[in-house]
């Protein structure tokens with residue numbers, strides 16, 4: 001993942017628990033770097049090890065750390081650094097989700113080596129939809145859940161999101177049921 005993702009992890013841990021805790025996370029993760037460069041791609045294993053170490057240090061499940069991180073990413077990093085792009089992607093949760101692939105596509109001009117996920121959304125009614133998510137990475141569904149909750153917070157619309165059982169259709173990807181508070 002690009003360094004900006006690991007940097008967001010650093011910001012989250014530092015803001016919530018302080019710099020010394022972040023140094024402890026890096027030590028436990030065996031990451032021997034002073035800082036990450038936003039625009040440099042790092043091996044996914046670095047991000048995985050940081051998430052694992054944070055989970056161990058805070059006695060949380062890996063999925064809980066990933067979800068918190070997804071929410072943090074949306075509300076702080078994406079909002080702070082890419083507010084214009086995010087603003088152009090839509091004015092409500094479903095609209096942004098409909099445009100997220102195009103938005104990542106535009107971001108690929110900035111992050112040329114990015115391996116973006118792919119999503120599509122099927123609206124059921126004004127408040128509910130099914131989100132399809134496909135990535136060549138595994139295990140990041142909880143991060144997606146956090147990002148979608150962060151989107152809800154951005155628009156002041158609490159979101160319920162639940163991963164659906166896999167279909168037996170042999171197609172790759174995960175499905176989520178999303179319900180917006182009325």
Ligand code: HEM
Pocket residue numbers: 001002004005078079082083085086096097100104107111113114115116117134135136137140143144147148151
């Ligand atoms: C302005 C807002 C956003 C920015 C700047 C952004 C940027 C990025 C970047 C740089 C990565 C790392 C890719 C890599 O290094 O290979 C990433 C990954 C990801 N993004 Fe976004 N993104 C934004 C919004 C969103 C939204 C709205 C969603 C979903 C609703 C989303 C879902 C994801 C997921 C799930 C990943 C993990 C990669 C994977 O699944 O393989 N992002 N994004």
